[in-house]
Amino acid sequence: MSLTTASALDAAKEAKAASHVLATLPASARNDALTAIYDGLNTAKDEILAANARDLELAKQAAADGKLSQSLVSRLDLGKKGKWEDMLKGILDVRELEDPVGKVTLRTRLDDGLDLERVTCPIGVLLIIFEARPEVIANIASLAVKSGNAAILKGGKESTESFVAISRVISAALEKTQVPNGAIQLVTTRDVIPQLLDLDQHIDLVIPRGSNELVRYIKSNTKIPVLGHADGLCSIYLEESADPKMAAQVIVDSKTSYPAACNSLETLLVQESALSTVFPAVAEALSAKGVELRCDEASKASLSKTNPSLTVTSSQESDYATEFLSLTLAVKTVSSLQEAIEHINSHGSHHTDAILTASKEQAEMFMNAVDSAGVYWNASTRFADGMRYGFGTEVGISTNKIHSRGPVGLEGLMIYKYKIRGGGQCTLSYGEGEGKRAYKHERLL
């Protein structure tokens, strides 16, 4: 692992070379490296927390000067209750995951003695750009090693001391393993991000871990594929047959359980015929949780009759394109399922959207027609999460239309290659005509 002196290109080249070695290591060697990283961090706890304290000191000063937000300072603190332990446990959790490398996903007998196999393999070199949270380094290094990928890490400048301390330990730990040291590359020089984003010959996938702004910046400034989503504008369609109590609890969970999350609800579409039947209980429950409703004319007028004591504001068109990330909810009346689907497909961010209805038919139609990574029937949008899906880990959530979509587990860090094992076969021996052979194309798996 190189430290501050590494140029972007050197780091990328070294990572690429290391990725070729890493790709050939058995699971045991990759798991042993994770154990070594765990042991190393465990032993170096005091040293790392001391480095982290220095970062914190500077950050607190910056916050006092109004140059940094309090929430960033808080995210920086590795000494916070449970954080260190969670970081270490995360490494062991990743180690225990099923090996994603070398899975045969297709096997076809092209002809006798000529077999085709599709086998999972690492993508190559990952570039992970993250902001304040220093524990992400350990998490991402573990995921990379487990999946056989090399990784280039670029952290936020606020966590530089913690970052350097942790990566020194990881580097020393890898020295004793079969995983090449260059497999985890650290870049700490400033302003290196544009250079890294330009290296599409050496870097195969960028994973931003941070704010929407970071993701948006990266997506706009690289040709390398980016795994992530810049926006999470999730909607729920409340259909007339939905049970009011169920609807209220699902919508409250979707909106209020963690309003700043990307899978939180931002727009509620209410079927016109549900305005005076199901919607009142929902509005009441949201209001009780402190949610501000921004309503269109029809829903506002209806609420003024059914829930006269509620105060709601009038929505503007821009509210239906806004990711509030707070206790504000845009409400819009739609006449039909079709209108709801069209609204979501044109206004949403293709992240996660739900329908609340007693009708299986309406639900299935909604789930087929809404063009989003997650489409739910009678469940909170906040289930969109790798841990909740049972993936054991989450690399990120993607709204891409290729490769990986929705919560991404280790699988998202894998691609495949085709192997053919033959006995000297030539393509000119196959085809039509005298003496030519025909392909068998017998599917073995």
Next chain:
Amino acid sequence: MSLTTASALDAAKEAKAASHVLATLPASARNDALTAIYDGLNTAKDEILAANARDLELAKQAAADGKLSQSLVSRLDLGKKGKWEDMLKGILDVRELEDPVGKVTLRTRLDDGLDLERVTCPIGVLLIIFEARPEVIANIASLAVKSGNAAILKGGKESTESFVAISRVISAALEKTQVPNGAIQLVTTRDVIPQLLDLDQHIDLVIPRGSNELVRYIKSNTKIPVLGHADGLCSIYLEESADPKMAAQVIVDSKTSYPAACNSLETLLVQESALSTVFPAVAEALSAKGVELRCDEASKASLSKTNPSLTVTSSQESDYATEFLSLTLAVKTVSSLQEAIEHINSHGSHHTDAILTASKEQAEMFMNAVDSAGVYWNASTRFADGMRYGFGTEVGISTNKIHSRGPVGLEGLMIYKYKIRGGGQCTLSYGEGEGKRAYKHERLL
């Protein structure tokens, strides 16, 4: 389907809207549309061939003036023996393929009454940019409709008349089906490619069908993912234990069966210890087929002793980075498997590479360590092809490291979405602590 008047943005928006309808149609509706396209083209044969004749006339004139290559003129000719019939048969072949939409690839019981499903679905809007061959329109339109994707087609200007005639027929045919007319968008205005490549909000995947230059241009000028490969620099490593006769026939097939193909052999790496044992028979066979060998010092010196009658030229370093696409082969001596692997990973294009050896151990090591879409043991590199792999069709060959790699069938035009069917579950009900539920994460599929 819009004709010449459609702007790039209009076409993309209309295609996106159509894609949302198309995604909900059952296989029967998509297959019926293919039947309608087939019938329409069948009926309009004379009209289309007349349009094609007008294109041909202009092209022949341009060729006579030295402005167009003869091979392009030849590719343009739809009236060439078998071409029309192949084009029509291709539509029916695609129709008969297994439906790629709606396959459940994962099913997990998150909790009782809360099931997660991962289901294949179309990607959305494809942009297909192709050069002269007008029959590609029918092929691509079929693949798009079959896979539930909308497509924007941009053909080369030399085939404009054929292109307009064919797409008029497709458009009229779709009118009678459930597939929205906007699902296949034709763009014929000139200079529209840069505008299209800019529409990453509406277009999900670009598929270039044409020269390496076209692919390279597109890859360098868009943020939209591109399915394809700009180069096919394939290598074979000839190991000392390979049977000389087998080696000669595989190398001759890889190099000479279709030298202009992307999966043809360009570099032969010979193990030093094989120079005087296996290599002479190989060199002899290649020479007999008219292949020019560009040899490094060691292989040249060896051949001057073993095959004194052969004329070979001396290689330059640049020959090992050249895709000759002709009967020229670069030959390099390497000391070991490791050196061969490193040469291929650093000089090749990650397309298809092979090892010829009697050693299973060497072969498996080669196939794991070479970072290419296809890695073969004792088989011709020219097996890298969707039809030969048994995919029934080939959308393209990809050297990307995400989504699709190697020959790509219909699967490469698919992504997935996650569906959750619940009964009003909320995320706050799960977790640790009193009264909280635990996820079951029971894998059902």
